[in-house]
Amino acid sequence: MEISSGDGPGFITSKLESAVAWARKYSIFIYPFVTACCGMEYMSAASGHFDMDRFGAGLPRFSPRQADVLLVVGTISHKIAPILRRVYDQMCEPKWVVAFGVCTCTGGFYDNYATVQGIDTILPVDIYIPGCPPRPEAVLDGLIKLQTKIESQRHPLREI
Amino acid sequence: MTAAVKNMLVNVGPSHPAMHGVIRLITELEGETVVNVEAEIGYLHRAFENPP
Numbered sequence: 001m002e003i004s005s006g007d008g009p010g011f012i013t014s015k016l017e018s019a020v021a022w023a024r025k026y027s028i029f030i031y032p033f034v035t036a037c038c039g040m041e042y043m044s045a046a047s048g049h050f051d052m053d054r055f056g057a058g059l060p061r062f063s064p065r066q067a068d069v070l071l072v073v074g075t076i077s078h079k080i081a082p083i084l085r086r087v088y089d090q091m092c093e094p095k096w097v098v099a100f101g102v103c104t105c106t107g108g109f110y111d112n113y114a115t116v117q118g119i120d121t122i123l124p125v126d127i128y129i130p131g132c133p134p135r136p137e138a139v140l141d142g143l144i145k146l147q148t149k150i151e152s153q154r155h156p157l158r159e160i
Numbered sequence: 161m162t163a164a165v166k167n168m169l170v171n172v173g174p175s176h177p178a179m180h181g182v183i184r185l186i187t188e189l190e191g192e193t194v195v196n197v198e199a200e201i202g203y204l205h206r207a208f209e210n211p212p
Contacts (some may be wrong), residue, residue, distance in 0.1 A: 033175060035182050035204055062177035080182055080203045083174050112207040 020155040024068070024094070025147045026056035031067035033087060036074030038101035041133035050136045055143045064090040069146070070123075075103040076116045088123050096126045096150065098142060105130050167195060174203050 032042060045052065052058050061067040064087045076084055088097065099119055102108035105128045107117035119125060126149055129142035172185040182203035188196040 032177065034177075034180070035175070036206075039180065060177075075204065075206050077202075077204060077206055079205065080174065083182075083203075087175070110206045110208075112210060114205050114207045 016157065017155050020157070021151045021153065024155065025150045027068070028055065028057040028143070028146070028150075029059060029061045029066060029068045030057055030071045031062070031064050031069070031087070031091070032060050032071045032073055033084060034073045035076065035080060036103070038074045038103070038133045041136070042071070042073045042100060042139075045136035045139040050140060052140070052143065055140070055147060057143055064088075065092060067091055068095055070095065070097045071100055072097065072104045072119050072123075073100040075101075075108075075110055076119050076122075077114050078116060079114075081116050081122055084119065085122050094155070096146060097123050098127045098129065098146060099125050100129050100139070100142075101134060102130045102132050108132060174200075 032039075034042060044050075046060070057069070064070070068091075070088055070091060072084065088095075097119075099105045103110060103115070104119045107115050109132065111117070116122065127142050127146045129138055131138050134142075168189045170187045170189055172187060173179060174182050174184040184200040184203070186198040186200075187194050
């Protein structure tokens with residue numbers, strides 16, 4: 001956040017939009033869309049040992065209408081793809097999408113007729129976390145990159 | 161006169177955060193008793209049986 005200490009002690013000045021960006025960066029409510037084996041690794045990454053709450057992402061919301069970040073965990077087949085798109089459409093703006101695992105990034109190992117070759121063919125993806133499965137450290141790195149992206153984006157308080 | 165009581169249909173899935181995995185269940189409930197379930201599978205079919 002861009003802040004300046006002003007002329008004297010006791011107060012700081014900033015732009016309201018920067019303050020909103022800072023607040024949103026530390027208020028990541030994740031909707032975990034879990035389909036496959038990466039779900040186990042998500043549970044381990046979300047455990048107390050790795051403490052995702054440090055990045056404001058400690059509380060998963062199990063309704064897309066209450067979530068900010070869609071965390072797509074596990075292989076997306078062509079049969080589940082319309083449901084994933086529907087969950088994405090149910091989320092309120094501002095929203096971000098994280099692809100968790102190589103299956104969601106590119107299709108990975110499953111280069112065949114049944115599997116969507118990367119969820120970016122059906123959704124706009126902000127952060128890719130590859131790995132089969134990704135280590136919890138990689139997930140945390142992805143979260144930090146998401147925070148950096150949220151902070152660098154504009155957060156207009158009205159339509160521009 | 162009593163109203164006709166019908167069983168209730170509840171759709172579960174295909175993706176529900178309380179479930180591990182993806183499956184669609186069309187359940188028929190009589191009160192709290194599940195009297196019938198129709199399961200639709202295949203949401204995670206990724207051709208695992210065909211190695212590349």
